Amino acid sequence: MKKKSIKDIAHELDLSKTTVSFVLNKKGDEKNISKKTQKKILDYVKKVNYQPNQIAKSLKQGQTNTIGYLVPDISNPFFAKIGRLLEDHFWEKGYHLLIGSTDENTDKEAQLLNMFVNRQVDALIVASCFIQSDSIKSLLAINFPLVFFDREDPDVTANYILVENKISMKNAVEKAIELNSKKLGLITLTPDVYSLKNRIEGYKMALENKKIAFDEQLIRIVDNNDIQKGTEKELKTLIESGVDAVVFTNNQIAVIAIWLMNTYYKDKVNNIRFVSFDNVDQFDYSLPKVISVAQPIDKIAKYSTEIIEDILNSKKSKNKRIELMPKLIERN
Amino acid sequence: MKKKSIKDIAHELDLSKTTVSFVLNKKGDEKNISKKTQKKILDYVKKVNYQPNQIAKSLKQGQTNTIGYLVPDISNPFFAKIGRLLEDHFWEKGYHLLIGSTDENTDKEAQLLNMFVNRQVDALIVASCFIQSDSIKSLLAINFPLVFFDREDPDVTANYILVENKISMKNAVEKAIELNSKKLGLITLTPDVYSLKNRIEGYKMALENKKIAFDEQLIRIVDNNDIQKGTEKELKTLIESGVDAVVFTNNQIAVIAIWLMNTYYKDKVNNIRFVSFDNVDQFDYSLPKVISVAQPIDKIAKYSTEIIEDILNSKKSKNKRIELMPKLIERN
DNA sequence: ATGAAAGCGCTAACAG
């Protein structure tokens, strides 16, 4: 029993493809197809469990009802949760998510971008690691429906959903200092994206405000290629240099560090304070205690969806830049 | 500057679509296209940055290079991680993942299943909440490339990647008893899937082996529709009835319960032991201490990929059932 | 060494 097409159905019912197509698309009344014919078609379709071929429809209509969701790592809870929210928002509109993880790799990102565009996704939502890439430039040039989130390149005008990084990080770090931290290290992924740079700026700003001397040695950079090992090494360095607080620029390394602390430095978990950008549920009961900056993921998803829908409906992009305020979670 | 098609290119180069298509598909030599023509085409294509339309190709070839990944919740770390591994495995083959979350809702699952099939996904990997559904039955009937994981229906013959549930849970619970737990409650999502039933069986079996009287009242069921609230309620019931251990049939409710304990029953976190099917990283340092059953997610992803590729290459399904042994993580 | 033409399954303007 091979798959039936509209043609088969039309043939078997002694009707034309057009009539069948109209009825299936609920244009039966509008197109003045007789009730009788409509019923005949609908009944038959149900009986043989006809399934329309979306690919053919997509080709014809130049629209796939698919959104590409491109992030560094879909299994990172931050991206996974946003993905889930996007899926929910798009569900009622009949859009689905095609996912891709770039591993913070510029080449892979470019490849995925191209593949997704070839697959004719209707829009892209991406946390890019290289907004200046040629692929992205040419997408922007043709006004491809595109929204960036989590990462920004101030030199590139586009749609962005971002959170405020600098002040938020400053506030979090100041909070730690107020709670008595005196020597604060920082661990970050390679800060070649703007948001990380700003978070580091915020850290520096807090030190300055609170009259704590800034020490370049206390800023530790973890290479994107082996995050686990890198975090382990840098955390060790900081602990041996006697810090009483460690600031992390994203959840991924913070989570790894919490694990490391509980595994190798159990005796210190009560004497060190953590500060992390991005919140994850387990911070609520983790040791070391974590002051975190929670990004409003529901808003990020909501605005992304809205902008995309706006573009898709109006066919023109306005290059909105939305900056959301994250929430400081203290846990003192 | 609108999108160029093969036709445009052929036209602009004074060649036929055929020739261009051959060259683009690296069949230039095989088809005896002159080097000169080949170079002309390749150069031009690069210059105008031509991007082939995968949808048209898919329609023609009846193959989309897309795999549908259907799970209860893509933001659950267990499913997110497997998703990531699948993505990696399929990456080199040029396959991408279309994702869908069913929320354990039978209707939504059926809808998603249909939509994905309409979209002509080449195969489906699904953690189904209702394997006996009509949609699934008809897919199996036409031998659609399909592998189930995490959930099984013994009455339905199909490809399954599973883990052993009963003995593994028994071992975990016995371990808790050996570590001195005497009154063990259990919290589970509605056990209408076979794997959950088996995990509950394992719990009962352990009690029996260890001569602990079974008390129906200590088995608490959380409704799928409001998991957070449900877990809160059932955990309260158990704690008030004086249990010294709580067994969870999956990670989702265990993670919620850990949060609840640390938020509302902080004084008890050292006096209660948790046992959970599914492992998550934070169990390594969570209180209450958790004995967990870790599913081999890398193997789950690997075997799923292999079976799918097998089917896709050979065009025949063998209905393999693979049962993997999970790993007990003790943390005493 | 290259081209014409059919066809994948669907939609929709136009015809009758």
Place this chain on the structure above:
DNA sequence: CTGTTAGCGCTTTCAT
């Protein structure tokens, strides 16, 4: 009220 037909962009057989 229903059918004919062209065409979305691509592959591929067959012809030249």
